[in-house]
Amino acid sequence: AQTGSGRTNQAGKATDASETDFISREDILKHYILYFRNLSCSGSATSRTMSLLSQLEKINSDSLAGEVENARYVTAKILHLVQSQEKTRKEMTSKGSTGIEITLSTLENTRDPQTTSNILNILIELVSVGGGRRASVLVTKGGTQILLQLLLNFSKDSPPNEELMVLLHTLLAKIGPKDKKIGMKARINGALNISLNLVKQNLQNHRLILPCLQVLRVYSSNSVNAVSLGKNGVVELMFKIIGPFSKKNTSLMKVALDTLAALLKSSKRAVYRGYVHVLLTIYVDWHRHDSRHRYMLIRKGILQCIKSITNIKLGRKAFIDANGMKILYNTSQECLAVRTLDPLVNTSSLIMRKCFPKNRLPLPTIKSAFHFQLPVIPANGPVAQLYNLPPEVDDVVDESDDNDDVEAESEVETENEDDKDQDFKNDDIETDINKLKPTQELGRPVEELKMYEQFFPELLENFQECDLVSKEPKPFRSDANLCGPIVVPTAGEEHCSEANPSVKEISLKESHFLLTEECNIRPAFLELPKKDSSKDSRLHQQNDQKTMIPTCQCLSQEIVKGLDRITLQNTAKNEQYFGTGCAIKKESKTSLTTLACSKPCEHVSPCKSSLFEGSPVQLGKLCCTGVDSEEDDDSGSNSSGEQVILEVSDISPVHDSDLYIEMVKNTKSVPEYSEVAYPDYFGHMPPSFKEPILERPYGVQRTKISQDIERLIHQNDIIDRVVYDLDNSSYSVPEEADVLKFNSKFESGNLRKVIQIRKNEYDLILNSDINSNHYHQWFYFEVSGMKTGIGYRFNIINCEKSNSQFNYGMQPLMYSVQEALHSRPCWTRVGTDICYYKNHFSRSSIAAGGQKGKSYYTITFTVTFQHKDDVCYFAYHYPYTYSTLKMHLQKLESMHNPQQIYFRHDALCExxxxxxxxxxxxxxxxxxxxxxxxxxxxxxxxxxxxxxxxxxxxxxxxxxxxxxxxxxxxxxxxxxxxxxxxxxxxxxxxxxxxxxxxxxxxxxxxxxxxxxxxxxxxxxxxxxxxxxxxxxxxxxxxxxxxxxxxxxxxxxxxxxxxxxxxxxxxxxxxxxxxxxxxxxxxxxxxxxxxxxxxxxxxxxxxxxxxxxxxxxxxxxxxxxxxxxxxxxxxxxxxxxxxxxxxxxxxxxxxxxxxxxxxxxxxxxxxxxxxxxxxxxxxxxxxxxxxxxxxxxCKVTSPTTYVLDEDEPRFLEEIDYSAESNDDxxxxxxxxxxxxxxxxxxxxxxxxxxxxxxxx
Structure with a gap:
């Protein structure tokens, strides 16, 4: 029994296995049957399509009347296949296929409305799926001309066949954007008025006028067509379709708005009829009622119409008169909270910027505030052209700066920037091989060139008199961590020797003056402000009773308040400031005032010679001990002069503050600068922290532009006060405590004018290069009188380049004197809300190389200062002056090992x-x-x-x-x-x-x-x-x-x-x-x-x-x-x-x-x-x-090569608040x-x- 049972079970298992195996085979068989059936169907469909196209081609060749029914039947079958199978659509439009040609030929020859309807539906199906490629195929096969001819033929029927008109316009609207000449073809064929009349006669038939409006929009892209249609009343017709807020027929209204936007680009008629005000009213109505923002496209369409009509000067004036600036400003501010409405905000911003009245820079001339007489002025050179202008010519702004054509060209230039690059991308590359091959021509006689032999003594030197035994390196000396008195001469003159070509050291004379006692005091010669005059007089009365200062208090609360500049011209003038607060010792030719400080100043190297002799020099707002009291204990804790190896050290051993003053005295400037900027005097120590590329917050540029627009809307809030002016020496320096004070009257400084716009906002204008009227980019200036916890906005408003790295994470540099006095003398990257954009100040054609309609650009940044009443310097990049170079070369010469290094420092020329x-x-x-x-x-x-x-x-x-x-x-x-x-x-x-x-x-x-x-x-x-x-x-x-x-x-x-x-x-x-x-x-x-x-x-x-x-x-x-x-x-x-x-x-x-x-x-x-x-x-x-x-690399302009990974070109119509792409x-x-x-x-x-x- 057990055996039988086992057999049964085994048999059962075998039976189950066979059944499973049978089912699997059956499934596989079904799968193959289904696959071959589909393959057969597909093949039959393909063969069916080709067969039908062959039949259709044969029908075209026969002119028998009985073929009409066959044509209807065949085209209906093809339409069914096209609607149901993508493979059929691909086959008809593939390369080598004659499907399009046969279909268009049938469409051109048939007179049967039903066959025409079938073929138009076939073509609509073909171009509806598959993007623009299939539409382009239809255009290249001559489809546009055939459709326009059919439109003309069917328009003669009375009444026209509505179904065919809908189909024809639908197809034309789909292929029109792919045919660049469709506007001209339609005008030549007489098809413009056909579509226009259909709209006029069927305003209530939305099914018909919708494709007609789409075609009119395509036609209107051609400026000649737009003018022609405008004369025939199409603008007035569009205003009958668009209107106040309504949830009905929104698709029709959107198309009507797009058409109207294309028509209004040069329509003075629309301005004369008051349509600017109408458009603003409609926009406000849609803005108020579209609370759920479901119809943003319609609202944007209205804005596009306003943008188009303001392309012309008349439209901009009408926009301003209709209070358009305030309307768009208010509506855009209400849209800021909803991110999806950014397209509306951006378009509104663009319109307001375009309509903002063009202003002239508040300057008497754009030529530099300084003039230098050249020894020779070439007749055709830039300087001759600059100074030969008639006196009545205003070189700041052109009379035609608001010219209509200029605006139109400017917009086209912006919108088609990439296309233009492709057109001329190779124009600037040299293609003449003969010019490329090096010629190695001397260009000057050999005898004349022998004058340069003096600069190559190494080629003649025999070194017979040199001791070349020792090869051990000579250690460098660095006195950056030593502290000595600041020696200030009050008379006398020193004749600096020229750089000696031979190897030597700089021997600085030791000071003959010693202090009996040291004091921790702010120097008495630094005059306090007027409001502290009583305190100042008491201090002087106390000092008058003594010949020396045994003890003093450290006045370190506000280093700028009461800091004047050291004037180093004569004894009498200095004594006016010095009084008796410092020990004075006079010699036969030199009178020096020596000040000492009890606490170490690691960043200031010691004085070893009589300084400030020769030409007058001023040191801007110097304070020996004016640091915040809470930092006093740490002021001497950091030694910054330990490194003596000439690598990138924290304090370079080649910086010597006193030697720098020596160099400044022999530097000749056109403005005859007599002041020294603190960063150049103290030196720069690279910060120990990293300074990452700044990621700009979203929308910051748009916000700044809105604030600029507010200047026109809320004019009463604008202060418009000049607080610094190189062109007007009689301008009043602000005395108010809450107004910043500016200065750039020092080497490499470049600031021409400063205007206070709002309480904490200032417009800055840079000076042109001397003997020039442009090149505004470098800036270097001083600011003082600030308060903490306040964001100060600085706008440099006359920049010229169309883009800047300020849009891609770069920050300006700032140097704080307070920080320097805390042993942190360094330039650091600062600023928030940084951006660079086109502003409303016009550039004259004289300044723009003959080009009209150009505008300046603004660099804007906001800074919150850390110290009250600090003295801060701002710069485009780390300053490096000529005097700094001379100082560095002198120090390198004095510190090198003459047995190891051959070093010569010569003057090439003057x-x-x-x-x-x-x-x-x-x-x-x-x-x-x-x-x-x-x-x-x-x-x-x-x-x-x-x-x-x-x-x-x-x-x-x-x-x-x-x-x-x-x-x-x-x-x-x-x-x-x-x-x-x-x-x-x-x-x-x-x-x-x-x-x-x-x-x-x-x-x-x-x-x-x-x-x-x-x-x-x-x-x-x-x-x-x-x-x-x-x-x-x-x-x-x-x-x-x-x-x-x-x-x-x-x-x-x-x-x-x-x-x-x-x-x-x-x-x-x-x-x-x-x-x-x-x-x-x-x-x-x-x-x-x-x-x-x-x-x-x-x-x-x-x-x-x-x-x-x-x-x-x-x-x-x-x-x-x-x-x-x-x-x-x-x-x-x-x-x-x-x-x-x-x-x-x-x-x-x-x-x-x-x-x-x-x-x-x-x-x-x-x-x-x-x-x-x-x-x-x-x-x-x-x-x-x-x-x-x-x-x-790819060429993006005639003279600039930019790689793929570089930032995109800066476009005026994009959202300026794009996020950074940096990792x-x-x-x-x-x-x-x-x-x-x-x-x-x-x-x-x-x-x-x-x-x-x-x-």
Whole structure:
């Protein structure tokens, strides 16, 4: 039984298994049957479609009357297939298919309304699904012309066939946007009035007039059609359709509004008939009743109509007269709370900005407030054109600034910006190979060039009289942590000796004056304000009773209140301020006032000589002890002068405050500045914290624009008070405690006028470059008299560039004197609500290069100060003055080891204003004075570096500072570098521009970096002689291995290079590929590639080696083409920050800039190690060809190359509050400023056996 049971169970299991197996097979069989059935159906459908199309083609060829029924039947079948199967639609519109041609041919030939209706429905189905490609196919097959002809034919029927009219207009509305010439075709065919008459005669037939309005909207995109339709009353017709709020026929109203918007762009008739007021009334009605915001598209459509009608001057005037500014302002403010209504707010803002009356800058002239008489004025030069204007000409604004055509062109320019870029994207690239090939022409006689032999004594020096035994590095001295008295002369004059080319130290005379007692006191010569005059008199009475000051109190509550500037002109005047509060000792020629402070001032180096002698100098609002009392205990706790190695240290040993004053005295400025800015006197210490790229809050730019619009709406709230004015010396300095005080009368300062707009808001106007009427970007000014806890808004209102990194996370810089007195002397990034946008101040065509209708741009930022009555300085970027450079060079000369470093500091020439242009030579001393070692010394290749041709690009000087300090350092790799090359460095090509606060030009009113082709020795002496040095090297067959010009870039992030390549230039043009078959040494890419692997801030992807026509007169191109230096570069450093590498997401600072300068030097050492004349192979890590492809850039303007990852162009019609695209911050390594030897760097290794030919 058990056995039987077991068998049964086994049998049962077997039976179940077989049944399961059978079911599975059955399912599989069904699946295959279904698959083949579908495949058969699909194939039959395909064959069916082709069969029907064949039949339809045959019917077209036959003209028998009996074929009408067949045509109806076949087209009905095709319509059924098209409506039900996507494959049929694809087949009819695919490439090679004749389905569209057969269908259009039938439509053109048939006279049967039913067949026509079937075919129109077929075509509507085809273009309704599949996007614009199928509509484009229909257009290319001639569908537009056939449809317009049918429309004309059927319009002659009386009455017209409504069904066919609906179908024809529906199809035309779908394909019209894909046919750029549909407006002209419709006008020629006479179809314009057909659609218009249908609307007029069927206003209540919404089914018919809806597609007709859609077609009229397409027609109206053609300006000629819009005028024609307007004359025939279409605008009045549209106003019969649109009206106050209603939930009925909203689709019809939306289309009518879109049509009306296209028609109103140039309709004066609509203005005359009062439709501006009507549109505003309708908009307010919809705004009030659409409380749930369901009809935002209709509301936006009304705004688009208002926007169109305000394109003309008459429309803008009518808008203002109808109180449109206040209406749109109020409605937009009510929409701010709802994020989905942003399109309404943005469009309203755009309309209000467009209608805002164009204002002139509140200046008597846009020419610089300062004038410099040139020795030569070329007849056709910019200065001659500037000063030959008739006196009655207003150069600030044009009479036709509000011209209708200008506005229309401006809008078209904005809306079609990308298309324009595509049209002329290759225009600026040089395509003439003959011009691209280097010519190596000297340009000057060899005999004339011998004058430059004096700048190359290293080529003749035999070192027989030099002691070259000791090779031990000489330690650097740093007195940054020592405190000494501030010595103020009251008479006498000192004649500063010129820089001695020989190696020497600066010997500063020791002061002969000692204090019997020290005191912790604010100097008595700092005059208190008027309201504290009684207190001041009591202090003086107490001091009059004593010849010395045994004890004093520290007055440290408000450092600015009562701080005047030190006037250093004569004894009598100084005694007026000094009184008897300080010990005074007179000598035969010099009378000095010596002040001492009992607490250490780490940031101020000691005085060792009689200072302030010579020309008068003022130190802006100095206070020795004016710090907040709560910080007193910590004031001496932080020593900042410990580092003596010339790396990126906290306090650079090359800063000497007293030596800086010495340098200032011999600096010649056009305004004859006699004041010294505190940041330049105290120096700058990079902050210890990271400064991330700012993420702008949503809507901040829109908010700022709204506040500007409020100036017109609420005019009574505007103060409009001038508080600083260079053009009017009689302006009254505000005495009120709550009004800020401004100043920029110091080296590199650039502030022309300040107007108080609201209680805590100020408009600032920058000065033009001297002998120019534009170039407004660099700013550097002083602010005082502030209070804490208040947000002060600053608007710099006469900027000229159409975009700025201020829109992408960059912040302005601020220097607080209070913080400096707390041992924190540093520039820091500050400001909130920062944005950059077009304002309502007009630029005259004289200032805009002949272009009319241009506007200025505003940089706006808000700052809340930390200290009451502080003295703060604001700058576009980290200031670096000419006097600072002279101080640094003097300190480097005094601190170097003459047995190890060959250092020369010469004057290349004098500038127009009489300032010397320094040139520095750095290399290693020969190992001995033997013939072999001297020969090796003389035959080192040259590296030629220049910087600061553009004064506003101060970051170039900080990079150059990093290069100079690294070259002069004790680092072993720096010594190797000196032993490898001779460095010729011109650290500041435009001293006059830097001194006088210019942004781009020299005193000649010209961009010096556009004068390298034909520099004028009288107008461009620094460029003329810098080029002469290079020409001399070329004449003696000693071409530099590398030429690099340091610059700053205001529109891009990171550090990158521009170089010169024939091959890459040709690749970016439309010339035939045969012309690109050039053999070119790709060594020009090696140095940038090394930098990309060793310098954290450098980005290879941003580099470009294309030669542009507009840059043919720049240093980079001229040195490459005329001098013959293959590795001729411009190195651009960002003003903002980095979006890649170790510093991604961080704003750049002086530490990073100086590091870049040092890394550039190290890269030259790596370049030497990779260079050998034995082989001509590139290391695998320097894959040049792949880099050419990877980093290919797109051209976005005739002169600017921007990579894909860069920020989008700034458009006026977009929402200005777009969120930042920057990734989260990346942690900054602790050794950010560490300049280690090359063997610690990533990337190229010294063991690489492959080498690259240098020639």
């Amino acid at each position: 500038t127009l204003a009489g300032n010397s242009c320094p040139i520095v030579t750095i290399t290693a001393m020969p190992e001995s004075n033997s013939y072999e070692h001297v020969c090796q010394f003389r035959n080192r290749p040259y590296i030629f570096l220049t910087a600061r041709v553009h004064p506003g690009e101060t970051n170039a000087s900080w990079v150059m500072k990093g290069t100079l300090e690294y070259l002069m350092s004790n680092n072993p790799s720096a010594q190797s570098l000196r032993e490898s090359y001779i460095f010729k460095i011109i650290p500041m090509l435009n001293p006059d521009g830097v001194i006088n606060g210019n942004h781009r030009c020299s005193l000649s009113g010209e961009d010096l970096n556009r004068q390298w082709q034909n520099p004028n020795p009288d107008l461009h002496p620094t460029i003329y002689h810098a080029k002469g040095l290079l020409q001399y090297l070329s004449s003696i067959k000693r071409l530099p291995l590398v030429y690099c010009d340091y610059h700053g870039h205001s529109r891009k992030k990171n550090v990158f290079m521009y170089g010169c390549s024939i091959k890459e230039t040709m690749w970016h043009t439309n010339v035939s590929s045969s012309s690109c078959d050039l053999i070119e040494d790709s060594g020009y890419r090696v140095l940038p590639k090394i930098l990309s692997q060793t310098a954290p801030a450098f980005c290879m992807g941003s580099c470009s080696f294309v030669v542009e026509k507009s840059k043919e007169s720049t240093a980079r191109v001229v040195v490459w083409r005329e001098i013959g230096v293959q590795r001729s570069y411009t190195m651009e450093s960002t003003l903002c920050g980095c979006d890649q590498g170790k510093y991604k997401g961080l704003q750049i600072g002086t530490r990073e800039l100086e590091e870049m300068g040092a890394k550039f030097s190290l890269a030259l050492l790596r370049l030497k190690r990779l260079a050998s004349p034995l082989e001509y192979n590139l290391p695998s890590s320097l894959d040049i060809e792949s880099d050419l492809i990877e980093s290919s 989260p911050d990346i942690e900054l390594a602790d050794n950010a400023g560490d300049y280690e030897a090359a063997n610690q760097e990533d990337g190229l290794s010294d063991s690489e056996s492959t080498r690259i030919l240098l020639s």
